[in-house]
Amino acid sequence: MNSRSTVDSLFGAMQSDTFDATQCPVRNILDRIGDKWTSLVLVALADRPHRFSELQRAAPDISKRMLTQTLRQLERDGLITRQVFPTKPPAVQYQLSPLGVSVLEPLGHLIDWANRSYDQILSARAEYDSANPASALPVNA
């Protein structure tokens, strides 16, 4: 496996005394990727630039509040750019920056893996759950 060495080196870094998890780059990124809407917005913008309301339509169940928040985060991190057209009423366009485009590749790999592996995961869950008739799992079922 190719990525093995990088994973090992990360693990080594985690073991060091001076390791501060709060400013670990990986934690930082994964927290973003993992939150409920970030990756969704990135994927939507991979298609083409979108306006605010277009993004809302693209993800029907996102609230204005969270969409705004997600976009601000991405803008702050330099993954997307925000362009205001002073028309009336105003129009705002969001699009991926080069940095934002660059994340699509690793993100795409993960998405591919998810799609390829989902059946295996589902059957693994079914097997586990049938072997463990109820309890034993304190979290979301």
Next chain:
Amino acid sequence: MNSRSTVDSLFGAMQSDTFDATQCPVRNILDRIGDKWTSLVLVALADRPHRFSELQRAAPDISKRMLTQTLRQLERDGLITRQVFPTKPPAVQYQLSPLGVSVLEPLGHLIDWANRSYDQILSARAEYDSANPASALPVNA
């Protein structure tokens, strides 16, 4: 970009009427990856199999509760296997399953990207914050 087509097709799927976000494979996976400890445990186990207390030492700030929960999730999803040695006191070993090993590759790509891009992100944040002297960001600074 290679992964562009898969991203686009995902986006297309999201747009369909029959799309149910709650059982979207990608959402499912990213929720796991994004939670606080899953990826950390996966990376730790990439090195070699670990016992429960070894994992605790590897991630000094994880509580027993969360470690147990994370391990259960991963076991249920079939990414890791759990093996109990009925010694006294008992020893339990966790190791990656083939499926678990397979996630290291896309996960490694993302980790690489995070490490490579972190400087850019930090400077983007600094620039954004200096341009927006305070307010304007309702979330964690």
Next chain:
DNA sequence: CCGCATCCTACACGATACTG
């Protein structure tokens, strides 16, 4: 149309104490 402020709820997570 865009997006901020306010209020509120649910759940992720941590701390602690107890069992086989």
Next chain:
DNA sequence: CAGTATCGTGTAGGATGCGG
């Protein structure tokens, strides 16, 4: 050693209404 059970908290995130 390897967990489970219980409790308490912070905060992510949804609903709503106002303002430019």
